[in-house]
Amino acid sequence: MSQDKVKIVLQEEDIPRFWYNVQADMPNPAGPPLNPATRQPAGPEDLSAIFPMDLIMQEVSTDRWIEIPQEVWEIYRLWRPTPVYRARRLEKALDTPARIYYKYEGVSPAGSHKPNTAIAQAYYNKKAGIKRLTTETGAGQWGSALALACNFFGLECRVYMVRVSYQQKPYRRSFMEVYGAEVIPSPSNATESGRRILAENPDSLGSLGIAISEAIEEAASRGDTNYSLGSVLNHVVLHQTVIGLEAKKQLESMDAYPDVVIGCCGGGSNFSGLAFPFIPDKLAGRQVELIAVEPTACPTLTRGTFTYDFGDTAQLTPLLNMYTLGHDFMPPGIHAGGLRYHGDSPLLSRLVHDGYITARACNQTEVFAAAVLFARQEGILPAPESAHAIKVAVDEALACKESGAARAILFGLSGHGHFDLAAYDNYLAGQLADVPYSEEELARSLAALP
Numbered sequence: 001m002s003q004d005k006v007k008i009v010l011q012e013e014d015i016p017r018f019w020y021n022v023q024a025d026m027p028n029p030a031g032p033p034l035n036p037a038t039r040q041p042a043g044p045e046d047l048s049a050i051f052p053m054d055l056i057m058q059e060v061s062t063d064r065w066i067e068i069p070q071e072v073w074e075i076y077r078l079w080r081p082t083p084v085y086r087a088r089r090l091e092k093a094l095d096t097p098a099r100i101y102y103k104y105e106g107v108s109p110a111g112s113h114k115p116n117t118a119i120a121q122a123y124y125n126k127k128a129g130i131k132r133l134t135t136e137t138g139a140g141q142w143g144s145a146l147a148l149a150c151n152f153f154g155l156e157c158r159v160y161m162v163r164v165s166y167q168q169k170p171y172r173r174s175f176m177e178v179y180g181a182e183v184i185p186s187p188s189n190a191t192e193s194g195r196r197i198l199a200e201n202p203d204s205l206g207s208l209g210i211a212i213s214e215a216i217e218e219a220a221s222r223g224d225t226n227y228s229l230g231s232v233l234n235h236v237v238l239h240q241t242v243i244g245l246e247a248k249k250q251l252e253s254m255d256a257y258p259d260v261v262i263g264c265c266g267g268g269s270n271f272s273g274l275a276f277p278f279i280p281d282k283l284a285g286r287q288v289e290l291i292a293v294e295p296t297a298c299p300t301l302t303r304g305t306f307t308y309d310f311g312d313t314a315q316l317t318p319l320l321n322m323y324t325l326g327h328d329f330m331p332p333g334i335h336a337g338g339l340r341y342h343g344d345s346p347l348l349s350r351l352v353h354d355g356y357i358t359a360r361a362c363n364q365t366e367v368f369a370a371a372v373l374f375a376r377q378e379g380i381l382p383a384p385e386s387a388h389a390i391k392v393a394v395d396e397a398l399a400c401k402e403s404g405a406a407r408a409i410l411f412g413l414s415g416h417g418h419f420d421l422a423a424y425d426n427y428l429a430g431q432l433a434d435v436p437y438s439e440e441e442l443a444r445s446l447a448a449l450p
């Protein structure tokens with residue numbers, strides 16, 4: 001009977017009480033962040049101008065389990081546990097013996113996995129007496145998640161939104177403003193970093209790296225204000241592990257265990273949140289393949305360099321030990337805006353470097369084809385970011401058709417695409433092109449590594 005299920009749902013009391021910290025189990029620890037001036041490991045004092053101490057401690061913790069505060073858990077109850085679906089209609093359409101499961105994070109109020117960390121970050125900042133948070137947003141998903149979280153905890157929220165998205169995605173801006181956030185197009189005149197870019201290029205469309213510089217500069221210069229980052233950092237990845245912890249329990253209830261776990265990868269947080277809870281099993285000898293999927297237009301894990309680099313364009317952040325395309329990398333304007341970051345989580349980078357996790361890159365036209373196939377079979381309109389995971393899950397399922405193997409495939413559907421219909425319009429009109437990053441551009445931005 002239970003084997004027949006389409007939706008595998010848990011009860012509210014099944015929401016995890018602890019986050020899983022992969023730092024406890026990594027065979028080789030990730031390199032510590034370095035102070036950009038001294039190039040020595042950054043201490044808490046290097047970070048305390050912009051982050052509360054609880055988050056700094058999580059950043060460096062090697063405790064395996066970190067308790068989820070009750071206040072955070074109570075808010076998680078608004079949409080967690082999220083469902084796992086068995087994609088039966090997709091399986092049939094592909095005529096595959098594979099079993100395809102997906103964990104759907106699009107049921108959160110912001111429509112993606114990002115509130116899992118936004119809620120936690122707002123909570124710890126509130127607890128530390130902070131009154132305002134600044135952040136950046138590209139496509140708008142992170143800004144909406146933080147706006148939501150600040151609203152719940154009575155914090156002011158200022159979002160520097162990459163100018164091109166600000167102009168192209170007015171409804172994302174409205175969404176953030178409904179939650180009470182202030183949204184400023186970046187580069188702006190509000191910060192030194194923004195003014196410097198505008199002096200060089202008054203028509204700059206902005207980038208995530210520039211917007212991060214603006215948000216950090218403001219947070220560092222005000223005592224009542226901290227900065228909040230939606231991906232990449234260890235504490236962000238930690239908060240996202242509720243995804244994988246729930247998914248494991250859901251598959252267990254079906255007597256299933258994945259042969260392969262797939263997620264899309266921008267800064268690495270939703271993928272790591274889904275995949276890291278499987279790392280202890282893998283280290284204990286269990287066969288489970290973990291695959292991070294990125295766009296060919298921003299191929300950080302598949303074509304970047306594993307080294308130390310800045311997290312932002314203006315070189316304000318500590319140096320992070322990660323795969324990077326170079327901090328002044330300007331990704332082409334693909335539609336999966338959430339996957340256009342030049343770097344990746346240091347924890348994920350280390351595990352990729354050491355061979356525990358593999359990476360693949362996909363072109364956006366094939367990604368949109370997979371998204372439309374998925375929408376027509378399963379009904380959910382996926383975010384273009386999430387569709388990268390769908391594409392590889394479909395490839396894996398088709399490989400099973402070839403080989404006859406009935407593998408269990410689990411992928412992360414990190415969000416819905418209701419704010420991305422302009423991209424679907426483009427695709428359906430046949431106007432979407434593939435924009436692989438050029439070798440010369442790659443060489444140029446890598447030459448600028450510190």
Ligand SMILES: *Cc1c(COP(=O)(O)O)cnc(C)c1O
Binds near residue numbers: 141
């Ligand atoms: C932001 C976003 C991503 C990419 O960020 P990660 O930190 O790599 O998870 C992926 N999917 C959706 C829906 C997003 O909003």
